Amino acid sequence: MSDVYAARRTRLRERCHAAGSQSAVISHPANVRYLAGAAPTGSVLLLGKREDLLVCPGPPDDRPTEARPDESLRPHLLKGPGGDPAVAAADLAAAQDTDALAVEEHHLTVARHRALASVAPGLRLADLGSAVEQLRVVKDEEEISCLRIGAEIADQALGELLESILVGRTERHLALELERRLVDHGADGPAFPTSVATGPNSGRRGHRPTDRRVEEGDFLSVCLGATYRGYRCEIGRTFVIGTSPADWQIELYDLVFAAQRAGRESLVPGAAYRDVDRAARQVLDSAGYAEGLQPLTGHGVGLEIDEDPQLAPSAMGKLDACVPVTVEPGVHLPGRGGVRIDDTLVVRPEADGGPELLTITTKELLAL
């Protein structure tokens, strides 16, 4: 893995040089992990003029061996509590005779930025922007493999829940149970707070579980994901509780399913982000649900659960191969509930079989 991290740092260094900075301080945690492996919380990476250093607030935690920082990077431990690794990194950059240092202005607070500037007054501070986020968009097969395992874990957890008795249990309990099962099956933890929504809550994106209990006739929508070696995936499904769904439930489900399929089928290398969004959105629009639709149809996943690209009406850019994204349209009818269907897929060329579906739980409307 050490070579992988070093190669990523080399690519970033080339971008920095092209933008006129000899060094950079990376402070955004997912970016640090991408370039330096799993480091203690709060660690900062110095991409130095002469040497790269991992500046840690303290000694590494007791972590599993697969999640350690890149061993080829020299760690620099802060002495004493309360120091800011980003400030120390700026100081160490200055000691390497740097004159221009790029920092992540979308992550550093104004107060930290000021502390950096004052510890190394000879240093010209520039903005690295989202250079690391851009490198992270296209994944290598090792990264995709982590997402694939995470998706398998989420599928397993969801499958087991469906075999248990659901009526009478609260949204909160079902969510906790799913999170326990994720960990049982080897996840580092949930990729994001598990959402379980019943009855009138169903179909709401990001619904926080309440004490409402599952009732006969409810829609039940569930959205969960596993983190595996730092990588986060997402699956969402909607079920109906009881023996037979009502007509309005079948119609709504079929509509959202058609929108989700249209989104999935438009995932080809070179497709514009906004066209993927439009493919799914226009199915819902033309059925009269233009109002109240969520602002996006899907998003990238990786070391963060919501990263670039955004599949939204005003998004700029085109899909590449090996970009994992969610496709997750939904409709929520106030007071009645709704449907959300959410998969994680990897964009692949048609010659390789088209988009690779990572979350394979059935999308038939199950009556539980």
Added chain:
Amino acid sequence: MSDVYAARRTRLRERCHAAGSQSAVISHPANVRYLAGAAPTGSVLLLGKREDLLVCPGPPDDRPTEARPDESLRPHLLKGPGGDPAVAAADLAAAQDTDALAVEEHHLTVARHRALASVAPGLRLADLGSAVEQLRVVKDEEEISCLRIGAEIADQALGELLESILVGRTERHLALELERRLVDHGADGPAFPTSVATGPNSGRRGHRPTDRRVEEGDFLSVCLGATYRGYRCEIGRTFVIGTSPADWQIELYDLVFAAQRAGRESLVPGAAYRDVDRAARQVLDSAGYAEGLQPLTGHGVGLEIDEDPQLAPSAMGKLDACVPVTVEPGVHLPGRGGVRIDDTLVVRPEADGGPELLTITTKELLAL
């Protein structure tokens, strides 16, 4: 509650005026909650020259009725996705003929600060610093009551765990079980990631649960807390697994207990933060454990699990009445394990009976 929030905003406004700003944008989530009630994620409070506004990224979530924003505050919903409520708030401040606007430079990123400055170029931006955090240090009885209920919930969850069979179960499972029990007993959720540490891991502050299983003869240290109506408390205890603890375990436990008691007993209004730390620390120091002690003995709790004051050797300031803090010394012996004992208490005058212990689970060394 509306009056409480309005009174808090009045106190903050006085501080702003004294510092030369007519208005302020509050973006740090715990500070927004303190001044405006439970608002949708990402909301920002404008303390305006003429009117206060709660700027929300979208409509309020489906929350329990006890957790809503202050109804006396006019909400301002952003139109369209992707907007920054802080930027919109600066724009609204300018519309109220403000010329100086204080912002939270320790929370706003450089990029957001720049966006604020560019949307309202006539506005002079100043630093609010930690003015709201300072207001939050002393709690009212309503806040303390939320902490008290949270502590009762944590005590219950811990008590139930102690009645179950522990040998053979993993740290991860015990932590998940505790979190489930917190929610069962009415918590909004855990106050922080529950820490369960066995054998050689025991006694480590903030240990992340692993797949290690509880064994006979282990120390087991557990640290958990409940969030109740936004308020977060903390309890930590260490147990021994099996019929009788070893001599070194009894000695170490008695030592940490004595240090923790010394810290608790020094919690009086007017005591310097560093003196509370020293009271606990010197017990461990004089027994030869000066090396490797954690940098602090305790900290404030409230809307955040780790807030002012810090009870640490270099901390400046003195305790007031009605300040809730943790007292949590610990010793960890590499390769062997250790002991941590952690309570949440509220500083009270001696005339009122001295410090009020919120976490009442026994601190005897239990053999489980």
